[in-house]
Amino acid sequence: MDRIPILKFGDCLLVTIQVDMHDELAMSLQEDLTAQIAKYASRGVLIDISSLEIVDSFIGRMLANIAAMSRVLDAQTVLTGMQPAVAITLVELGMSLPGIKTALNIERGMELLKEYVKQEVDAEDVDDTES
Amino acid sequence: MDRIPILKFGDCLLVTIQVDMHDELAMSLQEDLTAQIAKYASRGVLIDISSLEIVDSFIGRMLANIAAMSRVLDAQTVLTGMQPAVAITLVELGMSLPGIKTALNIERGMELLKEYVKQEVDAEDVDDTES
Numbered sequence: 001m002d003r004i005p006i007l008k009f010g011d012c013l014l015v016t017i018q019v020d021m022h023d024e025l026a027m028s029l030q031e032d033l034t035a036q037i038a039k040y041a042s043r044g045v046l047i048d049i050s051s052l053e054i055v056d057s058f059i060g061r062m063l064a065n066i067a068a069m070s071r072v073l074d075a076q077t078v079l080t081g082m083q084p085a086v087a088i089t090l091v092e093l094g095m096s097l098p099g100i101k102t103a104l105n106i107e108r109g110m111e112l113l114k115e116y117v118k119q120e121v122d123a124e125d126v127d128d129t130e131s
Numbered sequence: 132m133d134r135i136p137i138l139k140f141g142d143c144l145l146v147t148i149q150v151d152m153h154d155e156l157a158m159s160l161q162e163d164l165t166a167q168i169a170k171y172a173s174r175g176v177l178i179d180i181s182s183l184e185i186v187d188s189f190i191g192r193m194l195a196n197i198a199a200m201s202r203v204l205d206a207q208t209v210l211t212g213m214q215p216a217v218a219i220t221l222v223e224l225g226m227s228l229p230g231i232k233t234a235l236n237i238e239r240g241m242e243l244l245k246e247y248v249k250q251e252v253d254a255e256d257v258d259d260t261e262s
Contacts, residue, residue, distance in 0.1 A: 003182065005179070007179060007181070008238065018135065018149050051135075051136040107141065
């Protein structure tokens with residue numbers, strides 16, 4: 001296993017992180033994800049970390065980086081399935097993940113992304129009407 | 132990593148297999164999946180194997196077992212993301228996976244499951260009207 005699969009789901013991409021991340025895997029995930037956002041013109045990225053029991057500052061930084069990269073490619077990132085212990089650890093590490101939206105499970109995460117995509121489309125419609 | 136996460140998605144459960152399966156992991160997946168089907172009264176199971184480059188007879192049997200277990204629990208199984216080489220291997224191994232529906236990617240897989248769930252509901256409606 002040398003790559004984390006990225007599943008296309010309508011307008012969104014779905015990534016479930018199941019294995020311990022290391023430098024190389026994190027780099028390949030960033031590359032693959034940005035490439036797929038560009039390829040499919042995706043509007044949202046949903047990252048599920050429900051099977052991660054430990055999130056250290058390396059993974060926290062990686063998630064923040066992915067969210068920032070997605071944002072400049074015009075895609076919103078939602079992090080789902082965080083375990084309570086992980087939330088405690090992250091805040092204790094001083095990483096409150098600014099700029100990343102979170103949801104309890106992928107259903108709510110998808111709803112959040114759909115709302116975001118809809119808002120964007122509505123805003124574009126308004127722009128079109130005004131111009 | 133000692134468990135494969137199972138994501139609830141509306142009426143369906145989503146499993147992405149990313150790691151090499153061994154006996155223990157396969158057993159725990161079967162247990163978790165059947166427990167979750169019962170817990171959420173799920174109508175469909177979507178198993179994505181896009182990151183598996185090798186599927187041997189053990190995994191083939193495990194997938195067939197999961198599909199059979201799901202069926203007796205009244206849930207349909209759809210297998211998605213099979214790589215071409217895996218399809219060749221499976222058929223050469225004499226495993227054409229009878230009883231498992233397949234789809235090219237999870238989008239199409241979800242459509243297939245939705246159609247199946249809808250058909251079932253329609254059939255139940257007809258039964259209700261007749262009785």
